Amino acid sequence: MEPLCSQAFGAQRPKLLSVTLHRSVIFLLVSSIPISLLWLNMSKILLYLHQDPNITRLAHTYLLFSLPDLLTNSFVHPIRIYLRAQGITHPLTIASLTGTILHLPVNLLLVNHLKLGVSGVAAAAAASNFFVLLSLVSYVWFSGLHEPTWTRPSRECFSGWKPLIQLAGPSCVSVCLEWWWYEIMIVLCGLLANPKSTVASMGILIQTTSLLYVFPSSLGFAVSARVGNELGANRPHNAKLSAVVAVFISAMMGLTASTFASGMRDRWGQMFTSDWETLRLTSAALPILGLCELGNCPQTVGCGVLRGSARPSKAANVNLGAFYLVGMPVAVGLGFWLGVGFCGLWLGLLSAQVCCAGLMLYVVGSTDWDLESKRAHMLTCIGCDNRRLLSEGEGEEEQRSISITVTSA
Numbered sequence: 001m002e003p004l005c006s007q008a009f010g011a012q013r014p015k016l017l018s019v020t021l022h023r024s025v026i027f028l029l030v031s032s033i034p035i036s037l038l039w040l041n042m043s044k045i046l047l048y049l050h051q052d053p054n055i056t057r058l059a060h061t062y063l064l065f066s067l068p069d070l071l072t073n074s075f076v077h078p079i080r081i082y083l084r085a086q087g088i089t090h091p092l093t094i095a096s097l098t099g100t101i102l103h104l105p106v107n108l109l110l111v112n113h114l115k116l117g118v119s120g121v122a123a124a125a126a127a128s129n130f131f132v133l134l135s136l137v138s139y140v141w142f143s144g145l146h147e148p149t150w151t152r153p154s155r156e157c158f159s160g161w162k163p164l165i166q167l168a169g170p171s172c173v174s175v176c177l178e179w180w181w182y183e184i185m186i187v188l189c190g191l192l193a194n195p196k197s198t199v200a201s202m203g204i205l206i207q208t209t210s211l212l213y214v215f216p217s218s219l220g221f222a223v224s225a226r227v228g229n230e231l232g233a234n235r236p237h238n239a240k241l242s243a244v245v246a247v248f249i250s251a252m253m254g255l256t257a258s259t260f261a262s263g264m265r266d267r268w269g270q271m272f273t274s275d276w277e278t279l280r281l282t283s284a285a286l287p288i289l290g291l292c293e294l295g296n297c298p299q300t301v302g303c304g305v306l307r308g309s310a311r312p313s314k315a316a317n318v319n320l321g322a323f324y325l326v327g328m329p330v331a332v333g334l335g336f337w338l339g340v341g342f343c344g345l346w347l348g349l350l351s352a353q354v355c356c357a358g359l360m361l362y363v364v365g366s367t368d369w370d371l372e373s374k375r376a377h378m379l380t381c382i383g384c385d386n387r388r389l390l391s392e393g394e395g396e397e398e399q400r401s402i403s404i405t406v407t408s409a
Contacts, residue, residue: 001020001021001024001078001081001082001164001167001168002081002085002171002221002224002225002228002307002308003167003224003228003307003308003309003310003312003376003379004016004020004163004164004167004310004379004380005017005020005021005081005082005085005086005228006084006085006224006225006226006227006228006229006232006308007228007229007231007232007308007310007376007379007380008020008085008232008380009085009086009149009228009229009232010228010229010230010231010232010233010376011232011233011234011376011377011380012233013380014148014149015149015151016380017082017085017086017149018082018149018150018151019151019156019157019160020082020164021078021079021081021082022153022157023157023160023161023164024078024081024164024168025074025075025078026157026158027161027164027165027168028073028074028075028077028078029071029074031074032070032071032074035070036067036070039063039064039066039067040063040064042059042060042063043056043057043059043060046059046060049187049190050190050191051187051190052190052195052196052199055190055195055196055199058118061117061118061119061122062118062119062121062122063122064119064122065118065119065122065123065126066122066125066126068126068130069122069125069126069129072126072129072130072132072133073129075133075137076129076132076133076136079133079136079137079140080092080136082149083140083145084221084222084225085225085228085229086149087225087229088145091136091139091140091143091145092136094135094139095132095133095135095136095139096132098131098132098135099128099129099131099132099135100128102127102128102131103124103125103127103128106124106127106128107120107121107124109124110123110124111124163379167310167312169312170312170313170315170316171307171312171315171316173312173316173319173320174303174312174315174316174318174319177316177319177320177323177324178319178323181323181324181327181328181349181352182206182209184328185202185206185331185345185349186199186202186203186206188331188332188335188345189201189202189342189345191336192335192341192342193341194277197275197277197278197281198281198342200273200275200278201269201278201281201282201285201342202342202345204268204269204272204273204278204282205282205285205286205289205346207272208261208268208286208289209289209292209293209296212257212260212261212293212296213296213300215253215257215297216250216253216254216296216297216298216300216301217300219246219249219250219253219300219301219304220246220300220301220303220304220307221304222246222304223242223243223246223301223304223305223308224304224305224307224308225308226239226242226246226308227239227242227243227304227305227308227309228307228308228309228310228376230242231308231309231369231372231373231375231376232376232377232380234373234376234377235373236369236370236372236373237369239308239309239369239372239373240367240369243305243364243367246301246304246305247298247301247302247305247361247364249301250297250298250300250301250302251297251298253293253297254293254294254295254296254297254298255294257290257293257294257296257297258290258291258293258294259290260290261286261287261289261290261293262286262287262290264286265282265283265286265287266283268282268286269282269283269286281342284342284343285342285343285346288343288346288347288349288350289346291350292346292349292350292353294353294357295350295353295354295356295357295358296353296357298357298360298361299318299353299356299357299360299361302315302357302360302361302363302364303315303360305364305367306360306363306364309367309372309375309376310372310375310376310379311363311372314363315360318356318359318360318363319356321355321359322352322353322355322356322359323352323356326351326352326355327348327349327351327352327353327355328348328352329348330347330348330351330352331344331345331347331348331349331352332348333348334347334348335348
């Protein structure tokens with residue numbers, strides 16, 4: 001959805017923005033069905049993978065009470081992209097702030113006062129996201145920010161899905177390949193000695209990297225929209241400049257995150273637990289996590305550049321090679337075969353991040369921006385199903401483009 005909306009806005013095709021929003025919401029609602037079935041059967045899957053029964057029970061409870069959040073996110077994420085593609089960000093900030101403010105009292109009510117435990121945590125998160133959606137829709141609708149690009153849903157929403165799916169598929173695979181790695185890490189922790197401490201420490205570290213991820217992720221979203229806008233407006237030089245500046249800033253973010261993780265190694269874990277073994281594992285792995293951020297920040301922003309230029313398949317290929325052909329063998333080899341244990345898993349992630357960052361920067365650095373501008377024109381064109389464009393790797397050879405047909409601009 002990101003390249004479609006950002007390039008459509010740059011090309012001044014407002015109807016395409018609205019139609020893409022409607023199609024994306026429908027697509028996510030339909031996708032929620034198999035995900036719900038997977039979550040409902042997660043306890044059986046985890047037990048099959050020889051996970052601790054108590055941990056499995058808690059995970060199943062959390063997912064069960066998170067089901068309403070699937071529906072909420074089916075609306076929240078498309079609306080965010082729809083607004084961000086137009087450079088409208090203050091409603092997103094206000095809505096997120098509203099959800100954050102309400103999250104703490106709702107959490108205290110459900111967990112501390114009603115003693116709902118894990119189910120209360122999940123329900124509080126779902127309620128907070130619903131408040132975000134409600135705030136976002138209310139603000140945008142009553143302020144009239146939607147009016148320049150909004151069209152009512154029509155039958156057109158149920159046709160012309162091919163371009164969206166062609167971009168959504170690789171985008172989904174790219175994100176899943178990276179984040180599934182962390183889920184696999186948790187599963188592998190359950191196979192180490194003292195699984196309760198290793199899983200607990202992994203949980204703390206994943207929450208830490210998620211916190212640090214907010215900054216390059218936000219920059220990635222911004223550069224994705226900016227690159228898409230510039231390519232859609234046929235300004236390839238500006239798109240290249242935006243990408244270069246964003247990558248430089250991401251390198252500074254990586255240095256800052258690495259310094260923070262290393263400097264807080266002996267104190268950070270104490271904010272979450274008092275268990276000595278968990279604190280020891282967390283302290284040992286935090287410097288490795290910091291080194292991971294040196295690669296994670298640039299590669300996250302690089303993914304944003306590829307999203308904005310409608311090249312999610314390249315990001316998916318990079319993540320597949322880096323995380324599963326390099327990182328996974330290193331993690332398993334060090335963690336189990338060589339007996340390094342918990343830190344061995346994180347060294348595997350470090351190798352994956354270094355490889356991923358290097359490949360991503362190479363792809364971004366070798367981009368033909370004039371060609372990407374032509375591809376953006378084809379992506380947002382009207383009634384050009386049979387048009388073709390030059391591909392990056394084939395020079396003067398041609399390949400079929402993704403094009404979107406709309407009835408009017």
